[in-house]
Amino acid sequence: MGVTDMIKFEHVGLRYGVGPEVLSNVNFTLEPGSFHFLSGPSGAGKTSLMSLLYLGQRPTRGLMTMFDQDIGSMSREELKEIRQRIGVVFQDFRLLNHMSAFDNIALPLRINGTPEKEIKDNVIELMEWVGLGDHQHMLPNTMSGGQQQRIAVARAVITRPRLLLADEPTGNLDDEIGLRLMNLFDQLNRMGTTVLIASHNQPLMEKFKQHKRLILDKGHVELLTPKKSVKDKIRGAF
């Protein structure tokens, strides 16, 4: 499937209720297979932008294109299919506390109807990869923040999504596991997944400075490519 624009925002605005615009006149394009960081000060609207991308809400104005399709004109069925192609790591994880770590990670596969045998093999393999191989039956709320985050990441990548959105996926993790997860994202990206990671983590972004950055500030987005001398500009944004 030849998608030319994975994500395209044209004059997109978002406000909550009658409040001020959290995002105003946002314009950017992400090509398929690209890898971007989304950075910006706290409260800049990173999570809000993410929520537009995972179709958790609709923009209050502007045009949003994903997988070359106008989101505003899509049917429920089409939106459902788009959602199944997106993996999301939520900033607050959103794990289901009544089911085991295993079942949490298996959920997207069950939703898209994968056979149970296949689910078992895939989930166990991935849990071992993120270092939670012997935590299959634990309930998320009995696990540490870092462990919960790894479950959230595993759940987001288990379907090998075409688009991966991760909101602060390395916030609660020590450097070693943080790097391990970044390598996981890199590997997915090399297999064709478009990746967008919202992050505050300067050292981490420095380590992966080959990736482009979207800088969000006061509701606007600026795209910085590594070729330019970005360091000063980014410093200014924090």
Added chain:
Amino acid sequence: MLKFAKNTGILGVSHDRQRYDLPLDKDGGSLFLKILIILMTFLAVLALSGSYVLSAMKERWSSGLENKASIEISAQDAEGNILTPEEINNATDNIFHFVKSHPAVETVTIMQDEDIAALISPWIGDNIAFDQIPMPNILTVSFKKNVEFDTTIFEGRLKIIAPQARLDTHESWLKDVLRFTNALKFAAILITTIIGLITIISIAGAVKTRMEVYHEELELLHLMGAADNYIAKQLQRYIFFSSLQGAAIGTFTGVVMLLIIKLAIGQMDMGLLPDFSLTLTQILSFVLLPVFIAFLGALTARHTVLRVLRQMP
């Protein structure tokens, strides 16, 4: 039946997986719904059996009297003069021949003097020489079932043959009884319907509350691209099994209650009430009631869930 529903997946139970994505079986709110369904089914059993009993009563009363009439040929003429036995018997014979040849009449018999004596003995005593006092004659007539005819014209013809003849069709009495039982039956059916409606409304309410409680979980499933159907099936299955359980308990309790009532009535020996035994269809209706309520519940749940989900972006 349940097994079939399970295997075909119409209840959302697939791959033998008894797992809910929502923490449905872990909350106490369902107890309220279950108790409500128990109560409603219990009442439905009583109302339903009430309507069955009324049907049986109506059947019994009307089948004894419908299409039947009696003709009395009085021992006095219209002016009050006592007639001789010969005159009475002549009039009776004439009437008998007329009635017997009437197209709407199935059978006609002349009541024997002994039978009449038995009827009137409570009023005039046993030791009576019937050949000494003039006795009325009574003919009992049964009409053919599907033949329409005018009883007033029929009675007019009788009066021409013998002016002292009187036709009694039990009609007005029967009409009152039928009107009465029909009204009761209507009330029973109305009560059953109201119970059904209340059940549907409470299930819908319970599902809505549940969806508010689990809003975050539902939204998550939705964001992961779960089809509305996938989510609906889970609540549907959950409501199906909890209302099946509740309805089964309610029906069982209701039937036990009926048996107790039956025993009590049996001891009272009330001749007017019909036998309390049920037909096979009626017994089947009690067996199917819980299943019906469970399906009704599942359908209501499905409808409610889909409506709430449609409001998500």
